[in-house]
Amino acid sequence: MSHRIRKIIRKNFWYFLFVLLIVVVIGFPLFWMASSSCKPAVELFKMPPQLIPEQPTLLWYTQAFSDSIVVRYFLNSFIVSATTMLTNVLIATLGAYSLARFSYRGRRFIMAAVLSAYCIPPIMLMIPLYRIIAGIGLNSSYAGVVLGHLTLTLPFCVWILIPFFRKVPKEMEEAAVIDGASAFNVFWCIVLPVCVPGVLSAGIMVFILSWNEYLLSSVLVMSDTMKTLTVGLANYISSTEIDWGTIMALGTATTVPIVIMFSAIQKYFVEGLTAGAVKG
C-alpha cells in the first residue's frame, strides 16, 4: 500500500516538474517583455539582468504614446482589423451556413476550394496582390489592406464556422418551416441566434489574425501615416538607435489586448478548431 502511494507521488512529481518546466519556458518571453517594459534605463542595461524590476516605472509607456504616430498606428490597426472582422462575419456567416446546411451542385467543390484557399500563404499572394491593389488605386489605403487581410481570413473563417451551423438541430428549422417561416427567416430568426457565440468567436479570431498580420500590411502600405501597428513596430527595430524600453512597452501594449480577447473566446475557438481543422 505505502509502496503504491510512494509510486503515485513519484509519478506525479515528474508530472508536476514537467508542467512547471513547460509553464516557465512558455511564459518566459512574455514575462520578460512585460518586465523589461517596466524597468528604468539603469536596470534595463544592468548586467546581470534582474528578473523583476526593482523600481517599476511606466515611463516607457508614456514616452511611446506621447508620439502621435504611435497612436496613429494603433488607430490604423484597429480600423483595419475591425473592418476585416465585420466583412468576414457578414460574408463568411452566409457562406458557412450555405455550405453546412444546403445541398446543391458544386457544394463539395466549393468546400474544397475554401480549404485550398486556406492553405495558400501570404507569401504566394504578395506579388500579384501588390500589383492588383496598386492597379485599382488602393495602395496605402485601409481598403487595400483589408482586401489583403480578407484573402487570409475569409477561408479560415468560413471553415471554422461550418461546424457551428452543423450543430444546430434540423428539428428547429423544420418546426419553423411548419409554422410558415420563409427560408430567410429560418436562417435569421432560428439558426443565427443559436450560432451567435460561434460567429462572435470566429469574428474575434479574425480580428486577432488581422491585428497580427505583418507581410501583406508591410507590402501594401507605403505612406507612414497609413501603416499598421505591426509594420510600425518592426520599423523600430531596423532603426540604428534601438530604444529597447519603448520597444518592449509597445510590444506589450500590442500583445495584451489580443491575449485578453483570445482568453474570452478560446473556449469556442477550441470547439470550432478541433471540429473543423483536422479529423483523424
Add this chain to the structure above:
Amino acid sequence: MDHMQRTRQKPRYHAQRQTLGIIFIIPIVLFLLIFIVYPVLYNIILSFTDAKLLSRQFSWVGFKNYQKIFTNMRFPTYVKNTIVWTVASVAGQLLLGLSIALMINRKGSGTGLRSFLLIPYVVPAVAIALVTKWIMNGDYGIISWWFQNLGMMAHRQSPLAIPGSAMATLVIVNVWRSYPFPMLIYWAALKSIDKELYEAASVDGAGAIQSFFAITLPHLKDTTIVLIVLRIVWTATYFDLPWLITGGGPAGSTTHLPIMIYQASFGTFQTGYASGLSVLLGLSLFLCVVFYVRKTIASDTHK
C-alpha cells in the same frame, strides 16, 4: 429523411431554400475567384515575364526567370535552409504539441492551464521577434548573458550572430510560437480514444508506457500525418518570424525561399524572377495541399 419529406410538402419553401443557399455562397465564390484564383494565375503569368516592381509594362521572356533561378549559385543553399527550417520546426512543434497534449489530457489538469498554454498562438509575430532580439542582444540580452557566462560564447556575442545558432534560435522561437495548434488537435484526438481500451490493457497487465505505444500512438497516426502535411505547407512559406529576427542573416545562413522571394521582389524589384521563385515553392507544396484537402473533405462526408 424526415426533414426531406416534410419540406417536400412545401414545394415553394423548398425552391426558396435552394435559391437562398446559392445566394449565400455567391460572395465567397466571387471573392475566391477575384482575390485567390486570379492572383495565383497572375503570379504564374508574371513568372514568364520581365516584370519590374514599379512598372506596369512587361514582355514575355519564356523560361528565362527559371533558368536564372537554377543557375543562381546561392539557390541550393537557400533551398537547403528552407528544408532545415521546415523539418526542424515541424518536428519540434509536433513533439512539443503532443507532449503538452498528453500533459493536459490527464485528469485534474484544469482548463486554466490549457488556456495559458494556448497564448503563444495569438501573440503577434512582431512582438515575439522583438523580444527574441532583446533577450539575444549581445550586450544586454539575458540569454546571451547566460551563454557568455557558461563560456559557450565570446564576450558581447549574440547567438543570432553565428550562422548555426541563428538558425537554431529561429527554429526554437518558431516551435514556441506554433506548438499550440498541434497541441489542440492532438488533445482532441486523445479525448476521442475509448477509455475502456486503457482499462482492458491495464487488466491485461500493460504498463503506462506499453499502452502508450500499443493504444495511443496507433490512434494518433492519421492525425499526425495530416498535421505534418499542413504544418509543412505553413512553415515552408512562413516569412514573418525569420525576416523580423534575422532578416536572412548572418551571411545568408537563415535565408529561406520566402525571404528570397521577398528580397527579389521588394529588394531588387525583379517581380518576374520573384514570381518564378514563388511558383516553384508553390509547386513543391502543391501535393501536400491536395493531400490535405482530399483527406479532410473525405473525412467530412463520413459524418
